[in-house]
Amino acid sequence: xxxxxxxxxxxxxxxxxxxxxxxxxxxxxxxxxxxxxxxxxxxxxxxxxxxxxxxxxxxxxxxxxxxxxxxxxxxxxxxxxxxxxxxxxxxxxxxxxxxxxxxxxxxxxxxxxxxxxxxxxxxxxxxxxxxxxxxxxxxxxxxxxxxxxxxxxxxxxxxxxxxxxxxxxxxxxxxxxxxxxxxxxxxxxxxxxxxxxxxxxxxxxxxxxxxxxxxxxxxxxxxxxxxxxxxxxxxxxxxxxxxxxxxxxxxxxxxxxxxxxxxxxxxxxxxxxxxxxxxxxxxxxxxxxxxxxxxxxxxxxxxxxxxxxxxxxxxxxxxxxxxxxxxxxxxxxxxxxxxxxxxxxxxxxxxxxxxxxxxxxxxxxxxxxxxxxxxxxxxxxxxxxxxxxxxxxxxxxxxxxxxxxxxxxxxxxxxxxxxxxxxxxxxxxxxxxxxxxxxxxxxxxxxxxxxxxxxxxxxxxxxxxxxxxxxxxxxxxxxxxxxxxxxxxxxxxxxxxxxxxxxxxxxxxxxxxxxxxxxxxxxxxxxxxxxxxxxxxxxxxxxxxxxxxxxxxxxxxxxxxxxxxxxxxxxxxxxxxxxxxxxxxxxxxxxxxxxxxxxxxxxxxxxxxxxxxxxxxxxxxxxxxxxxxxxxxxxxxxxxxxxxxxxxxxxxxxxxxxxxxxxxxxxxxxxxxxxxxxxxxxxxxxxxxxxxxxxxxxxxxxxxxxxxxxxxxxxxxxxxxxxxxxxxxxxxxxxxxxxxxxxxxxxxxxxxxxxxxxxxxxxxxxxxxxxxxxxxxxxxx
Amino acid sequence: xxxxxxxxxxxxxxxxxxxxxxxxxxxxxxxxxxxxxxxxxxxxxxxxxxxxxxxxxxxxxxxxxxxxxxxxxxxxxxxxxxxxxxxxxxxxxxxxxxxxxxxxxxxxxxxxxxx
Numbered sequence: 029x030x031x032x033x034x035x036x037x038x039x040x041x042x043x044x045x046x047x048x049x050x051x052x053x054x055x056x057x058x059x060x061x062x063x064x065x066x067x068x069x070x071x072x073x074x075x076x077x078x079x080x081x082x083x084x085x086x087x088x089x090x091x092x093x094x095x096x097x098x099x100x101x102x103x104x105x106x107x108x109x110x111x112x113x114x115x116x117x118x119x120x121x122x123x124x125x126x127x128x129x130x131x132x133x134x135x136x137x138x139x140x141x142x143x144x145x146x147x148x149x150x151x152x153x154x155x156x157x158x159x160x161x162x163x164x165x166x167x168x169x170x171x172x173x174x175x176x177x178x179x180x181x182x183x184x185x186x187x188x189x190x191x192x193x194x195x196x197x198x199x200x201x202x203x204x205x206x207x208x209x210x211x212x213x214x215x216x217x218x219x220x221x222x223x224x225x226x227x228x229x230x231x232x233x234x235x236x237x238x239x240x241x242x243x244x245x246x247x248x249x250x251x252x253x254x255x256x257x258x259x260x261x262x263x264x265x266x267x268x269x270x271x272x273x274x275x276x277x278x279x280x281x282x283x284x285x286x287x288x289x290x291x292x293x294x295x296x297x298x299x300x301x302x303x304x305x306x307x308x309x310x311x312x313x314x315x316x317x318x319x320x321x322x323x324x325x326x327x328x329x330x331x332x333x334x335x336x337x338x339x340x341x342x343x344x345x346x347x348x349x350x351x352x353x354x355x356x357x358x359x360x361x362x363x364x365x366x367x368x369x370x371x372x373x374x375x376x377x378x379x380x381x382x383x384x385x386x387x388x389x390x391x392x393x394x395x396x397x398x399x400x401x402x403x404x405x406x407x408x409x410x411x412x413x414x415x416x417x418x419x420x421x422x423x424x425x426x427x428x429x430x431x432x433x434x435x436x437x438x439x440x441x442x443x444x445x446x447x448x449x450x451x452x453x454x455x456x457x458x459x460x461x462x463x464x465x466x467x468x469x470x471x472x473x474x475x476x477x478x479x480x481x482x483x484x485x486x487x488x489x490x491x492x493x494x495x496x497x498x499x500x501x502x503x504x505x506x507x508x509x510x511x512x513x514x515x516x517x518x519x520x521x522x523x524x525x526x527x528x529x530x531x532x533x534x535x536x537x538x539x540x541x542x543x544x545x546x547x548x549x550x551x552x553x554x555x556x557x558x559x560x561x562x563x564x565x566x567x568x569x570x571x572x573x574x575x576x577x578x579x580x581x582x583x584x585x586x587x588x589x590x591x592x593x594x595x596x597x598x599x600x601x602x603x604x605x606x607x608x609x610x611x612x613x614x615x616x617x618x619x620x621x622x623x624x625x626x627x628x629x630x631x632x633x634x635x636x637x638x639x640x641x642x643x644x645x646x647x648x649x650x651x652x653x654x655x656x657x658x659x660x661x662x663x664x665x666x667x668x669x670x671x672x673x674x675x676x677x678x679x680x681x682x683x684x685x686x687x688x689x690x691x692x693x694x695x696x697x698x699x700x701x702x703x704x705x706x707x708x709x710x711x712x713x714x715x716x717x718x719x720x721x722x723x724x725x726x727x728x729x730x731x732x733x734x735x736x737x738x739x740x741x742x743x744x745x746x747x748x749x750x751x752x753x754x755x756x757x758x759x760x761x762x763x764x765x766x767x768x769x770x771x772x773x774x775x776x777x778x779x780x781x782x783x784x785x786x787x788x789x790x791x792x793x794x795x796x797x798x799x800x801x802x803x804x805x806x807x808x809x
Numbered sequence: 810x811x812x813x814x815x816x817x818x819x820x821x822x823x824x825x826x827x828x829x830x831x832x833x834x835x836x837x838x839x840x841x842x843x844x845x846x847x848x849x850x851x852x853x854x855x856x857x858x859x860x861x862x863x864x865x866x867x868x869x870x871x872x873x874x875x876x877x878x879x880x881x882x883x884x885x886x887x888x889x890x891x892x893x894x895x896x897x898x899x900x901x902x903x904x905x906x907x908x909x910x911x912x913x914x915x916x917x918x919x920x921x922x923x924x
Binding site (some may be wrong): 220259277281341430489533585587588589592593596613616617618619620621622625629632633636637639640645648652655656659662663666667668669671674675678681682685686689690693694696697699702708709711712716717719720723724726731734735736739740741743744745746749750751752753756757761764765771776779782783796 | 810815816820821822826828833834836842855859860862867868871878886892897901902903906918
């Protein structure tokens, strides 16, 4: 299985090559891989149905305990089958939808890579592996939304989707790290068995919030729902696959997977039910604002994702059963409807349902498929959607917390969804014929095959929901629900959910009938809508850019001395803090002093200070010389004759060099204001003070044994020299000295080059001429 | 002696930093000189200052008779003095070239590399 997934990635990379060889047949050929994986999964069904869990292990990073382990239980099986099954259909569909498109190979690369990432995500047992696949789906989704990369709106939508999901991904990573710490394992299989310990752990609340943030952003829950409709900028196969059937369900999958580990607490129930219910109603309410068929479907996807979250939050066996049925039903009908939307767009040239009409004559087969799928969306018998919706309403009715509010939101969502279904299925196919940009005609059968198969499945499973019982039971085992006897049926008798369904049918049809007027009314709400969560996202992005600009101008202002001052202040702050608070400042201040030494030190300081304050360059050089020669004297006094000799030589050379060169340089100018000088003086005094304190602290501390004892003892016997410093330089540390000679030689070459080869450009001479010109004038004057 | 030399080194560092924060390139060079001298002194003095016991082996002996000053920091500082001279000469000539070509003594006016 691991090989199949990795092989899928390899196939993704080879897609352009395959496309060269097989041309337009490539998508059909590539669909074979997901189809084969789906077939393998179906072959595993007896094992899964028996309640067994397949663990396929493969050490990946053994040092870090990261394994590429695949965990296949009922839950993973269901998701994997949806991913590969719908994936194969989408690839077939793509072959027609993007036939002859210049970038078809690129599309195939990314969508195959996405398919494998998504498969890896739902099969992964290790948290790190899961996270890697999770992020891979975000990245491939980004590339797919931005497929039409010449369109600025598509690029913006792609970036928005990426930021929202990857931002949530960061939170998720933090959550996973805490989860692994709290559960003492990276394996999901082990973690779900430690639910008691996890829920009692001190980190439970922060880790749950982080995981929820990751799942909610990925699955477009309120208030992060806005990226999903914008993602409709992607080609329709992508919308059908990523943004309704698979990727947006990754968050739902994660929540379901972690339900036995983290679920059931008050925080879990309240946050999931509330967010789910609000998302559900928001999605359904926003859907009817739109006339673009893809937007209508996108918002109804938001509504469905909210429903799934709500059902997971409620967490009763009834609700979890409803969750599984609704999940399956939604993937089937929404995949089909999106593909129908693509057909409409492809054949008529418009996505606006109000611009279509009477298409049932031109496209009868599409009309039938759309009708069946929409019936399932609407939740009408005898389709699987009806079973799902009934179960959902029943479990909301038995909910304990916030019941009236959640019930109201659920009912609103139900009737609005019904209106959406009616709009999508009736509006384009009935009514008066309208002029569309392209003359409509029936879609090619390769395009219709996918949605037709999904619609037939919706119908068949709706008629005989009992077929699903073992699947639902196996999936429930994965979600950690008590293995109750599951009996799905189409007809539950006359009960409250059925009454609610009838009421929503009536209200939904009423909404459909008055949709045009309603939309006109709703458009007045536009200014209010503009202040939604998306505006918050925009403001956040703009704010980030502004802060980045501000801090760049402040910190990266191009003045090197500001960087220096900043670096020094940070140094003083950090080292000073450590010195004062981590280290006892017991300084040894015994002053064992001779007068001549004090005089030498005084001369040194006087030279340094004078070099700073002298207004004349010659005086400054003289002051520096004084300081240098005092240092040489200091070396003599404290047993370092070699240093004294070197210092004398170098100091003499330096003074000569400065005198020769400095007088070709400008006079000192006063370039700074007194305030700036004061500020720099403060930085300087702080730095100097820190060095003094540090040195005193070092000298007062305990002396470690010298490391030079070996050199002292062996200088004569091994090095045959009586001057130990010299022996160190040319013998013990001879390579260092060689390096030093090399540095000096390099500096000499650099100096020679700069002095010898004058700039021969006229520009410099021109500049100099300009500089001298005013002086001449003033001389004349 | 140590507290006094510690204060002196602190002043040398302060002077060096103050000069390096100036806008004039010539003052920058002076700051560089002060800094290298201050750093050499710091290493030398922190290793412990010993009067009248240079690290020499008397003629005829194979090791110094008594305790001598630590030779290792001296060797390090000796290297540092020479390297500092190399850096200084390079910096001085570089500053002179920059002045010739850009014609500005003010670091703030050296804002681009194309002149």
